Amino acid sequence: MREILGRRRRLRFRRKARAARQDAAVTFAVEWDWPVLPGVGLEEPAPTTKSSGRTGLKTKSGARRAERSGGGDATERSGGAPELSGNAERSGGEGGPVCACPDPGCVVPGAHPFDPGLLAATTDERMIRWWWTRRPDAPIVLATGGRAPCAVSLPALAGARALRALDGMGMRLGPVVATPTRWSILVAPYDLERLGELLYAKDSVPSSLRFHGEGGYLLVPPSTAGTGQVRWERAPLTGSARPWLPDVEAVVDALVEASTAAPGGGSRLAY
Structure with a gap:
């Protein structure tokens, strides 16, 4: 209750x-x-399961772009510990909100125009x-x-x-x-x-x-x-x-x- x-x-x-x-x-x-x-605002990073069995992070918009292109997670690495995408790193760690724009290096996350311009x-x-x-x-x-x-x-x-x-x-x-x-x-x-x-x-x-x-x-x-x-x-x-x-x-x-x-x-x- x-x-x-x-x-x-x-x-x-x-x-x-x-x-x-x-x-x-x-x-x-x-x-x-x-x-x-x-x-443009913020969005939550979407978890994605990698082919190696590890779980990484990428934004929901990034996930949608990857699905459209038929590709996998751009942050996947051949070895070592799981890595976070650029947006997840900027948010201060796993699970934090990130910029909804497609730029992984956005320096003003959520705080700029995008669509519309x-x-x-x-x-x-x-x-x-x-x-x-x-x-x-x-x-x-x-x-x-x-x-x-x-x-x-x-x-x-x-x-x-x-x-x-x-x-x-x-x-x-x-x-x-x-x-x-x-x-x-x-x-x-x-x-x-x-x-x-x-x-x-x-x-x-x-x-x-x-x-x-x-x-x-x-x-x-x-x-x-x-x-x-x-x-x-x-x-x-x-x-x-x-x-x-x-x-x-x-x-x-x-x-x-x-x-x-x-x-x-x-x-x-x-x-």
């Missing part, structure tokens, strides 16, 4: 999470005019509801630039330092997206020429800083990627017609300084 109740609770939680993703995607697109699309991002409510009805677990990808926000992202530790510094200066901030490894500060749209002028004036810019501008994308809450849950560190104000965004000039100095002061001098590009 306890097991049945636990299963029911998990199903209710999953249905609630799926509804929250679709509602959030509709809010971004329809109320805020931010083009979005579903990300980024150019499909839209504000059309019917399209968005159709996408998330078909793929209710898909993460939400924001197409940055244009009429949507841009963003500057940096490692989580540096991000926390930057927010403290900006708060200490009395700087007004908009939404901030956080994952276990990176924080992203949403800013007003900027073009590459304007960004280039800002960065040219700096003595140096840490390579761990990432700029999400025109033609870029950013995973937004509530979503899940290979690095974990995507959440709001600073959530948009409830009931706001459209979130307020600072100019990139207002925050870039604090972000560069916080990244430079991070362990390793901000040179480590953590995904």
